[in-house]
Amino acid sequence: MAVPKKRTPSSRRDRRRANIFLKEPQLVKCKKCGKPTEPHTICHECGFYKGKEYINVMAKIEKKQKALKTEVEETPEIKEEVKKPKKASKKTVKKEASKE
Numbered sequence: 019m020a021v022p023k024k025r026t027p028s029s030r031r032d033r034r035r036a037n038i039f040l041k042e043p044q045l046v047k048c049k050k051c052g053k054p055t056e057p058h059t060i061c062h063e064c065g066f067y068k069g070k071e072y073i074n075v076m077a078k079i080e081k082k083q084k085a086l087k088t089e090v091e092e093t094p095e096i097k098e099e100v101k102k103p104k105k106a107s108k109k110t111v112k113k114e115a116s117k118e
């Protein structure tokens with residue numbers, strides 16, 4: 019096993035580690051929509067790169083909306099179940115009122 023001949027001094031170690039840090043991403047304005055994007059990559063806002071469409075963003079949005087609609091269609095069943103007991107409660111209230 020390779021073993022270092024001499025101990026690395028703290029100053030040398032710290033000088034080495036001074037350059038280890040996260041750099042801020044360099045963003046470029048998208049030519050199509052003007053939003054900041056990474057250079058040499060497809061814009062995630064409009065799906066364009068070098069004037070050509072690579073991702074159909076609208077299709078993705080429509081897919082999401084369809085998924086949301088199916089969720090909404092599932093909820094009315096629950097609402098109807100909630101409404102039925104309310105009607106029964108109204109009748110019971112009327113009966114109670116007539117008794118009095």
Ligand SMILES: [Zn+2]
Nearest residue numbers: 048051061064
């Ligand atoms: Zn864009």
